[in-house]
Amino acid sequence: MSSTPDDAVDPASVPARTLTNGDAMPAVGLGTFGSDRYSTAQVAEAVRGGLEVGYRLVDCAAVYGNEAQIGQVFADAFSDRVVERDDLFVVSKLWNDSHGAEGVASAVRKTLTDLGLNHLDGYFVHWPFPNHHPPAADPDARDPDARPYVHEVFMETWRAMELLVDQGLVRHLGLSNVTVPKLEQILADARVRPSLNELELHPCFQQPELFDLCVAEGVxxxxxxxxxxxxxxxxxxxxxxxxxxxxxxxxAAAQAHGVHPALVCLKWAVQRGQVPIPFAVKRSQYVSNLRAVTTDPLTDAEMTALTQADAGDRLIKGQVFLWPGASSWEDLWDVDGSTATWGTR
Ligand SMILES: NC(=O)c1ccc[n+]([C@@H]2O[C@H](COP(=O)([O-])OP(=O)(O)OC[C@H]3O[C@@H](n4cnc5c(N)ncnc54)[C@H](OP(=O)(O)O)[C@@H]3O)[C@@H](O)[C@H]2O)c1
Structure with a gap:
């Protein structure tokens, strides 16, 4: 049994969210996308440290290229009795090159093997398009086979995701990078509804309509x-x-609470009701990120002031997923609720 480090946070003190079937998930998790900046070894070390200090939700994805290293961390943490499998909520994502029935079946097998798990707590369709590009692509890179969103084609992928729940390989399905019209259509046609939706959310980009739709629909x-x-x-x-x-x-809120502004973003997120998944490889950062949501909440006045920070400023525009003939990155996002960019089979 490993000893608990002095800087650990009691996982029981971390707020939880209850999903529609009654399952609980932690209200904050650890991101694992090292991007071009941090190596797989650095991310894996942060996941180990994160588990030791009390994180119980880990946001993984096949495209992050580090699931095998994170799987080794999980195996070691289980054998060292840092955490038990049933106390973790592990999510991963289907990459865009694996849409379709066969792609889903083989991608989930690879992710489960890499992570060393026999089931995932959440499995997301990472983007609603099969469009992909090499890792670290230039912003002007385009997949010549890229296509706009075609709902019938997306639902073929979703049907394969639903089978994973039937087979006990996945407990909850998730969407990511969808819009209000796409979520509405998918909810209307899903046999197994998504429990989770991963979207860009921070004070300057709050996506209120999509957020409210998720809450109203139990996502x-x-x-x-x-x-x-x-x-x-x-x-x-x-x-x-x-x-x-x-x-x-x-x-202003950071000064009032005597914390780094990053921690205000996390307090705001948890108090608003979303589950933030901050990335950090520096121990002081990931410890303070976890601790921030267990202590010293923002006041109602601070929450109101932060609501007004929304500038509608999307940072992750996804332009590398555009198809030939698309006019701008906004074509990916159904701006103003328009489905004009959707394609047909
Ligand atoms: N579904 C999707 O399509 C999608 C897209 C993007 C991200 N994600 C997920 O979301 C996770 C988080 O997103 P992100 O990595 O883009 O951004 P983020 O969490 O908003 O920012 C991470 C960066 O913030 C800094 N930071 C972390 N904690 C801090 C603290 N306490 N004080 C000051 N600075 C701090 C660190 O920068 P330094 O290292 O420079 O100090 C860190 O690299 C990803 O890792 C991934 O799991 C999903």
Whole structure:
């Protein structure tokens, strides 16, 4: 049995969310996308440290290229009795090159093997398009086979995801990077409804309509890039992007609580009702991120001021997933509820 480190947070003190079937999940998790900046070994070490200090939700994805290393961390943590499998909530994501029945079946097998698990707590369709690109693609890179969203084609992938629940390989299905019209259509046609939706959420990008739809439909929002992704690669930067940790409402609350502005973003996220999944490889950061949601909540006035920070500023635009003939990255996002960019088979 390993001893608990001095900087650990009691997992029982971390708020939880209850999903529609009654299952609980932690209200904060650890991101694992090292991007171009952090090696797989650094991310794996952070996951080990994260488990030791009390994280129980880990957000993985096949495309992050580190599931085998994280699987080794899980195996070691189980054998060292840092945590038991049943106390973890592990999610992963189907990459865009594995849509379709055969793709889903083989991708989930690979992810389960890499992570060393016999089931996932959540499995997301990472993007609603089969469009993909090499890792670390240039922002101007385009997949010549890329296609717009075709609902019937997406539902073939979803039917294969539903089978994974039937087979006991996955407990909860999730969507990611969908819009209000796509979520509405998928909810209308799903046999197994999504329990989770992973979307970009931070004070300067709050997606209120999509957030409210998720809540109304019993789909738990998971907020990615919750700190405004300050270390994202150049290809995901656009001149004029807002910096959440410099927003006056965030800075004012940080000063009032005597914490880094990043921690205000996390308190806000958990108090609003989404599950933030901050990424950090520095121990002081991931410990303070977890601790922030267990102590010293924001006041109602601070929450109201932060609501007004929303600038509608999407950071992760996804332009590398555009199809030939698309006019701008906005074509991926059904702006103003329009489905005009959707394709037909
Ligand atoms: N579903 C999707 O399509 C999707 C898309 C993007 C991300 N995600 C998931 O969401 C996770 C988080 O998103 P993200 O990595 O883009 O951004 P993020 O969590 O908003 O930002 C992470 C960066 O914030 C800094 N940071 C972390 N904790 C801090 C603290 N306490 N104080 C000050 N700075 C702190 C670190 O920068 P430094 O290292 O420079 O210190 C870290 O690299 C990803 O790892 C991934 O799991 C999912």
């Amino acid at each position: 738990q929002p998971i907020g990615y890039s919750p700190l405004g992704s300050p270390s994202r690669p150049e290809r995901d930067r656009t001149p004029g992007d807002h910096v959440d940790t410099e927003h006056p409402a965030v800075v």
